[in-house]
Amino acid sequence: MMIQPNDNYSIMVEDLTKRFGSFTAVDHISFEVKKGEIFGFLGANGAGKTTAMKMLCGLSKPTSGNALVAGFEVGKDNEGIKKNIGYMSQRFSLYEELKVWENMRLYAGIYGIPEKQIKERIELMLESLGFQNEINTFVKSLPVGWKQKLAFAVSIIHNPKIVFLDEPTGGVDPASRRQFWELIYQAADKGITVFVTTHYMDEAEYCNRISIMVDGKIAVIDKPQTLKMQYHGRNMDEVFRKLARNAVRS
Amino acid sequence: MMSKTPFSAFVRKEFYHIFRDRWTTLILLIMPMMMLLLLGFAITTEVKNAQILVLDPSRDEATRMIINTLEASEYFEIKGEVTSIEEVETLFRKGDIGMVLVFSEHFSDKMLHTGKAQVQLITDGSDPNYALTVTQYATAIIGGVVQEFSAAQGSIPCQIHSDVRFMYNPTLKGGYNTVPGVLGMVLMLICAMMTSISIAREKEFGTMEILLVSPVKPIVIILSKTVPYILISLINLTTILLLSVFVLKVPVTGNLLLFFLLALLFIFVSLSLGLLVSAVAKSQMVAMLISGMLMMLPVILLSGIIFPVESMPLFFQWLANIIPANWFIRAVKKVMIQGLGFGAISFELMILSGMALLLVLLSLKAFKKRLD
Numbered sequence: 001m002m003i004q005p006n007d008n009y010s011i012m013v014e015d016l017t018k019r020f021g022s023f024t025a026v027d028h029i030s031f032e033v034k035k036g037e038i039f040g041f042l043g044a045n046g047a048g049k050t051t052a053m054k055m056l057c058g059l060s061k062p063t064s065g066n067a068l069v070a071g072f073e074v075g076k077d078n079e080g081i082k083k084n085i086g087y088m089s090q091r092f093s094l095y096e097e098l099k100v101w102e103n104m105r106l107y108a109g110i111y112g113i114p115e116k117q118i119k120e121r122i123e124l125m126l127e128s129l130g131f132q133n134e135i136n137t138f139v140k141s142l143p144v145g146w147k148q149k150l151a152f153a154v155s156i157i158h159n160p161k162i163v164f165l166d167e168p169t170g171g172v173d174p175a176s177r178r179q180f181w182e183l184i185y186q187a188a189d190k191g192i193t194v195f196v197t198t199h200y201m202d203e204a205e206y207c208n209r210i211s212i213m214v215d216g217k218i219a220v221i222d223k224p225q226t227l228k229m230q231y232h233g234r235n236m237d238e239v240f241r242k243l244a245r246n247a248v249r250s
Numbered sequence: 251m252m253s254k255t256p257f258s259a260f261v262r263k264e265f266y267h268i269f270r271d272r273w274t275t276l277i278l279l280i281m282p283m284m285m286l287l288l289l290g291f292a293i294t295t296e297v298k299n300a301q302i303l304v305l306d307p308s309r310d311e312a313t314r315m316i317i318n319t320l321e322a323s324e325y326f327e328i329k330g331e332v333t334s335i336e337e338v339e340t341l342f343r344k345g346d347i348g349m350v351l352v353f354s355e356h357f358s359d360k361m362l363h364t365g366k367a368q369v370q371l372i373t374d375g376s377d378p379n380y381a382l383t384v385t386q387y388a389t390a391i392i393g394g395v396v397q398e399f400s401a402a403q404g405s406i407p408c409q410i411h412s413d414v415r416f417m418y419n420p421t422l423k424g425g426y427n428t429v430p431g432v433l434g435m436v437l438m439l440i441c442a443m444m445t446s447i448s449i450a451r452e453k454e455f456g457t458m459e460i461l462l463v464s465p466v467k468p469i470v471i472i473l474s475k476t477v478p479y480i481l482i483s484l485i486n487l488t489t490i491l492l493l494s495v496f497v498l499k500v501p502v503t504g505n506l507l508l509f510f511l512l513a514l515l516f517i518f519v520s521l522s523l524g525l526l527v528s529a530v531a532k533s534q535m536v537a538m539l540i541s542g543m544l545m546m547l548p549v550i551l552l553s554g555i556i557f558p559v560e561s562m563p564l565f566f567q568w569l570a571n572i573i574p575a576n577w578f579i580r581a582v583k584k585v586m587i588q589g590l591g592f593g594a595i596s597f598e599l600m601i602l603s604g605m606a607l608l609l610v611l612l613s614l615k616a617f618k619k620r621l622d
Contacts, residue, residue: 087463093460098266106263107464110464110466111465112255
């Protein structure tokens with residue numbers, strides 16, 4: 001059964017399921033993400049969020065269920081999806097032996113940005129990152145926080161409709177994390193939908209809406225403010241603990 | 251500058267990876283030459299200046315002539331004389347003696363009158379290759395001298411003169427065996443090992459994930475990985491050929507075009523082998539171990555570069571047949587050394603093509619499985 005495309009949503013998921021043998025990693029999840037929204041996709045380790053994200057990015061085939069990403073059907077039109085999304089993973093994903101501008105050029109080439117626009121885009125990117133002096137620096141000699149910022153900027157070099165961030169701030173100090181979130185807000189202001197997973201509960205509060213996965217299912221999905229009231233938590237950390245307490249997998 | 255197509259962007263990136271790291275460049279371009287020169291000169295089956303001791307009770311014209319001829323050849327050097335056969339063993343134990351020449355008494359007389367003069371060659375059998383080569387050389391030289399001597403004395407030579415001639419390699423140069431072997435080893439090393447390591451590296455650092463999420467087709471990523479290694483292989487092929495012709499004095503007698511065609515086919519086989527390894531290996535370490543243990547070691551041990559395959563147990567001879575490099579080495583010998591044409595290596599070409607097809611199919615299957 002096909003999902004009817006809707007212009008208000010950039011991601012629409014219905015009963016999406018992934019089984020590995022007898023293990024159901026993702027168990028009939030359904031949700032929508034609005035256009036331009038910052039959507040936090042939370043869950044404990046092993047709850048199934050990485051598997052779900054991989055299906056949405058076209059890296060893994062769903063066992064059953066449907067999903068529309070940027071208007072393209074998951075599992076059927078992965079090429080369409082790949083052209084319209086950006087992706088950044090928790091493991092640092094730029095080439096360390098290449099210089100800053102070489103990494104930018106490489107990804108510009110990968111996403112088929114016309115030659116004439118590449119230079120202009122790189123300059124714009126360097127400026128918004130404040131990296132003008134680092135253009136010829138080898139990525140391996142940048143501090144971790146800077147690397148993550150650069151990786152994020154590169155992941156949206158082609159102005160995608162959606163950007164998937166898989167624990168983008170893992171191992172980054174609090175000050176750099178705040179700077180990183182400023183970049184996320186800038187991207188959202190440009191109309192890019194942000195789909196982000198994170199371990200840090202303070203970051204969950206920066207999202208417009210969040211979902212929390214427990215044992216392969218989505219336990220709750222709402223605004224952080226609403227969830228805190230509903231579960232009588234002072235912060236998201238308490239909400240998360242109350243929900244995750246009942247988890248079978250850990 | 252960098253073109254806008256993903257393919258050329260990738261190829262450029264691969265070149266950065268290889269040529270920015272001084273050690274990688276050095277290993278890829280210099281090591282093959284080192285290997286050739288090492289195996290060509292140091293580990294050689296040739297004999298040069300083997301030390302000879304002589305036990306000569308006759309001291310006549312014929313024995314002197316034999317000794318002088320041996321001394322004059324570049325293969326032997328007369329170290330001195332011994333007076334009794336008992337001394338021989340202790341001298342061998344010291345290790346620097348290659349051969350002992352023992353003449354019978356009244357050598358000239360016996361040869362001229364009865365036709366039954368005896369000379370005994372004693373060598374150190376603990377190194378059979380060496381011993382065999384030394385005796386072959388010495389026998390050939392002694393045979394020649396005897397013939398000459400008898401002719402000069404006006405009598406018809408009574409011995410059956412054995413004329414051993416080594417086809418295609420008249421002077422028994424080790425290089426004829428080394429050059430094709432090193433070629434097989436180097437191409438295997440660069441194409442299979444380096445490709446598998448470079449793909450495993452992308453997996454290890456998480457960059458592969460990003461590439462798989464991008465609209466670039468996996469085949470483009472893989473093809474662009476192979477381009478630099480094909481180029482480096484061709485460079486190495488050329489340097490090895492030049493070294494072998496000008497330094498090791500091994501000529502290329504066959505068709506050069508056919509030779510390069512053969513090399514390209516083998517490069518393709520090695521690349522697909524590398525792809526198969528990289529589909530299985532998750533880290534550089536694993537890729538290196540698999541390529542090292544499963545590909546390099548068998549090539550070194552079973553290709554006949556160092557140990558002759560013909561004298562191995564049947565199981566290993568059979569095992570040697572499933573190693574792609576062996577078929578390549580066999581074909582290279584035919585084209586390069588024997589100067590044979592396409593027809594002579596069509597069987598080897600067929601086997602290599604079959605292996606390439608099988609490997610490509612297997613690695614495609616392995617890659618697909620991983621993506622599901």
